[in-house]
Structures are given as C-alpha cells and as structure tokens.
Amino acid sequence: MRLSVYLRCVDLLETDGICRVSSEGLARRFDLNSAQIRKDLAAFGEFGVRGVGYQVPELKRHLRSILGLDETRRVAIVGAGHLGQALADYRGFRSGGFEISGLFDNDRSKIGTRSRTGVTVYDVARLKELVIQREIQIGMITVPASAAPDVARLCVEAGLRALLNFAPARLQAPPGVRLKNVDLKINLETLSFYIAGSSPRRRREEWPQTPSQPRSHRRT
Amino acid sequence: MRLSVYLRCVDLLETDGICRVSSEGLARRFDLNSAQIRKDLAAFGEFGVRGVGYQVPELKRHLRSILGLDETRRVAIVGAGHLGQALADYRGFRSGGFEISGLFDNDRSKIGTRSRTGVTVYDVARLKELVIQREIQIGMITVPASAAPDVARLCVEAGLRALLNFAPARLQAPPGVRLKNVDLKINLETLSFYIAGSSPRRRREEWPQTPSQPRSHRRT
Numbered sequence: 001m002r003l004s005v006y007l008r009c010v011d012l013l014e015t016d017g018i019c020r021v022s023s024e025g026l027a028r029r030f031d032l033n034s035a036q037i038r039k040d041l042a043a044f045g046e047f048g049v050r051g052v053g054y055q056v057p058e059l060k061r062h063l064r065s066i067l068g069l070d071e072t073r074r075v076a077i078v079g080a081g082h083l084g085q086a087l088a089d090y091r092g093f094r095s096g097g098f099e100i101s102g103l104f105d106n107d108r109s110k111i112g113t114r115s116r117t118g119v120t121v122y123d124v125a126r127l128k129e130l131v132i133q134r135e136i137q138i139g140m141i142t143v144p145a146s147a148a149p150d151v152a153r154l155c156v157e158a159g160l161r162a163l164l165n166f167a168p169a170r171l172q173a174p175p176g177v178r179l180k181n182v183d184l185k186i187n188l189e190t191l192s193f194y195i196a197g198s199s200p201r202r203r204r205e206e207w208p209q210t211p212s213q214p215r216s217h218r219r220t
Numbered sequence: 221m222r223l224s225v226y227l228r229c230v231d232l233l234e235t236d237g238i239c240r241v242s243s244e245g246l247a248r249r250f251d252l253n254s255a256q257i258r259k260d261l262a263a264f265g266e267f268g269v270r271g272v273g274y275q276v277p278e279l280k281r282h283l284r285s286i287l288g289l290d291e292t293r294r295v296a297i298v299g300a301g302h303l304g305q306a307l308a309d310y311r312g313f314r315s316g317g318f319e320i321s322g323l324f325d326n327d328r329s330k331i332g333t334r335s336r337t338g339v340t341v342y343d344v345a346r347l348k349e350l351v352i353q354r355e356i357q358i359g360m361i362t363v364p365a366s367a368a369p370d371v372a373r374l375c376v377e378a379g380l381r382a383l384l385n386f387a388p389a390r391l392q393a394p395p396g397v398r399l400k401n402v403d404l405k406i407n408l409e410t411l412s413f414y415i416a417g418s419s420p421r422r423r424r425e426e427w428p429q430t431p432s433q434p435r436s437h438r439r440t
Contacts, residue, residue, distance in 0.1 A: 001410055003413065004406045004409040004410060004413075005406075008403070008406075066413065066416070067412055067413045068416025069412060073408070082302045082305040083303075083306035083310075085302040086303035086306050089302065090303075090388065090404060092405045095388075096405055096409070097412070098408055098412075116302075138412075144311075161415070162411040164411060168310065168312030168315075178414045178415075180410060182407050183228070184313070187400055188313060188358065189223075191383075192288040192293050192318075192358075192382075193286070193288055194398045195358070195381070195382050
C-alpha cells in the first residue's frame with residue numbers, strides 16, 4: 001500500500017515538472033516518514049544516491065516495476081449490477097496497467113450485453129474457460145453480500161489467485177489466495193469524524209486536500 | 221482513519237463474543253501498534269483501566285461517538301450513473317449511521333426515477349434546497365472526471381462541507397471544506413504487487429485475510 005502511495009506522489013512530482021527528489025523532500029512534501037521511505041525502497045535494491053536522492057523518472061519506473069504494473073494485469077468482474085458496470089467503465093483503472101477482460105453474471109437478461117465502454121457480460125459458467133484463455137489474474141467481486149462467499153469460491157475454482165471484494169461481507173480466502181476486502185464505508189466515517197468536530201487537535205493541516213492518500217499514512 | 225479501523229476490530233471482537241480487551245491484545249490480534257492505540261484513545265479522554273483494558277461494548281460506544289456515528293448523517297449522491305446507483309443501494313453504508321437522502325443528476329430521463337432500494341433521483345438544480353430541507357451534510361461525487369470540479373463547486377455552494385470524490389480526478393477543496401478523494405485503483409495495485417511476487421519477504425502473514433484494513437496500518 002505504501003509503495004502505491006509513493007507512486008502517486010512521484011506522479012504528482014512528475015506533473016509538477018520536478019525531476020529529482022530526496023527521501024526527505026518526498027517526506028516533507030507529502031507528509032510521509034523519510035526513514036520509512038528509505039527502508040521501503042532499500043528492500044528492493046539500492047538505486048537512490050546518498051545525499052542526492054532519486055531521479056523521478058527512474059523512481060517511477062522502479063516503483064511501477066515493483067508493483068508489477070509494467071505489464072498489463074487482466075481483471076474479471078463478477079456481478080454485472082451497477083457496481084460491476086461502474087467498475088468496468090472506471091477510467092482510473094485503465095490508465096494504470098489494468099484491463100477489464102469481462103463482466104460475469106448469471107442473469108440471462110444481462111449475458112451478451114455490453115457496458116457503456118464496451119466490456120461484454122459473459123455467463124459466469126464460462127468464468128474458468130475465459131480466465132485461462134485470456135490469462136485473467138484478478139477477480140473483482142461485485143455481487144450482493146449474500147452471494148459473495150459462493151462467488152469467491154467460484155473465482156478460486158476458476159484459477160484466480162487475487163480477489164478484490166466490494167461486497168459488504170467478511171470473506172475468508174483459502175491459502176494461496178490473496179483477498180482484499182474493500183471497505184467503502186471507512187471513507188464516510190472519516191468525514192463523519194470531522195463533521196462531528198471531536199478531533200482533539202483541529203488544525204486545518206490535519207486533513208490533506210490533495211492528494212488524500214499519502215496523508216493517511218502519516219505518523220502522528 | 222485509525223479510529224475506524226479500531227471500530228472494525230471491536231465489531232469483530234463483539235461478533236466473537238469477547239467482552240474485554242487490552243491495547244496489547246487488540247494490537248496482537250489485529251497486528252496494530254499498542255502504543256499508538258493507547259495514544260489515539262487517550263486523546264479523547266481516559267476510559268480504559270490500566271492493566272485491565274477496555275470493556276468491548278464501552279469501547280465500541282466510545283468509538284462510535286468520537287466518529288460521530290451516534291447520530292444519522294445524511295448523504296447526497298451527485299451523479300446517478302452506475303456508480304451513484306450502486307452507492308445509493310450499498311448496504312454497507314446503511315448499517316453504520318449513514319442515510320442516502322437522494323441521488324442528483326441533470327439527465328432529464330433519470331430525474332424522478334428511483335434506485336433499486338428506493339432512493340429518488342432529483343434534479344441537481346434542487347441540490348441546495350434539499351440539502352437545507354433534509355439537513356444533508358455529506359456529498360458523494362460520482363460523475364465523470366471531467367464534470368467533477370464543477371460538481372464539487374456546486375456541492376460547496378449548496379452548503380455541503382464534507383465531500384467524498386469517487387471520480388478519478390484530482391480535486392481541490394476550498395478552505396473549510398473536507399474533501400476526500402477515494403482511490404479505487406490503489407487496491408488493485410496492492411494485489412498486483414503480490415501477483416508480481418516482488419515482495420522482499422513473502423511470509424503469508426504479511427497479507428491479512430480479514431479484516432484487511434487494520435493490517436495496512438501496521439508498522440514494519
């Protein structure tokens with residue numbers, strides 16, 4: 001997660017035309033911990049120069065490589081309801097090395113249709129066949145909570161080893177399978193906290209405006 | 221964000237029938253930092269007993285109160301496309317003190333319709349009127365990235381002071397407004413990292429199965 005945060009920061013530096021940065025500079029600018037940055041990056045081999053820092057393009061290339069974003073990862077979305085359709089068309093995924101290979105559903109009225117950007121809805125019975133044929137690696141679960149455990153099992157049987165669960169259900173993954181439960185409510189709760197005004201120190205700086213992600217990793 | 225994580229953990233303890241927990245117990249079980257837990261909770265007044273710990277029901281009540289979840293927060297969703305509809309019907313929000321008061325759009329064919337669970341789509345021109353009338357506090361932005369800055373401005377003009385942006389666009393909030401950009405891609409990147417297998421230490425324990433959120437705050 002921290003590596004993704006560093007990548008977001010490096011993207012912003014690049015947008016701002018900055019071509020060299022030290023771990024201290026990165027930490028100061030995005031309110032991160034410089035020792036943590038050095039430790040995290042050093043774990044994947046030394047490539048910064050002591051006292052000079054990192055070349056931004058090199059750092060970006062390196063982070064994308066560590067994150068496995070230098071090759072396209074294909075994704076299957078199981079559940080072609082509103083959330084599945086929304087994620088199939090979500091532009092944020094496309095820009096960063098992910099390709100939505102198909103939507104899957106068991107609703108006959110949906111099978112054969114396409115999302116707004118052209119992602120086809122397939123019969124979920126064909127999941128395994130298409131996972132193999134298209135080398136799909138990641139499954140997104142966007143079915144109702146009640147159906148989520150069965151769909152997770154189906155994904156594992158189809159050969160998917162990395163699952164992202166959007167259903168508000170607590171899922172257990174079998175050994176060897178990476179499963180991440182996406183908690184959409186946590187974002188609302190953070191806002192509620194600030195509305196409630198119970199923050200012990202209400203400095204405006206405590207809430208980053210942009211980018212929001214890096215700040216959540218700050219040390220207090 | 222950490223307080224929400226603690227609340228998730230306490231919910232899990234309650235589900236498992238555990239009625240007392242120490243900060244060390246909480247830290248061990250969910251791989252958190254016990255000193256950080258004590259510090260975070262102490263910032264809102266002492267209520268654990270040294271050497272004994274926290275009563276789970278009391279801790280839960282306290283966390284919900286700090287997070288402002290002991291009263292219902294009303295939410296307006298601007299953008300009645302697939303993502304807006306999905307979020308309007310997302311069961312995860314309902315269980316935790318949030319109420320979706322309305323969907324808003326400028327598409328005449330959508331105005332007056334309802335989401336699957338019965339949330340009405342209103343003309344976005346009525347946003348301010350309904351924000352005041354229904355005491356809506358939070359705005360969710362679920363329009364395409366190109367429309368997001370205008371919609372954010374509209375929300376602020378309508379009196380919303382807490383915004384959650386789901387559009388893949390970098391938004392700036394004016395002073396006094398809390399804006400959180402939700403980064404859906406970061407979850408995919410984390411999975412990609414594990415698929416890529418470039419993790420320096422590939423212990424299975426590094427990736428929590430459930431709950432996924434607490435582990436992202438672990439110290440390494």
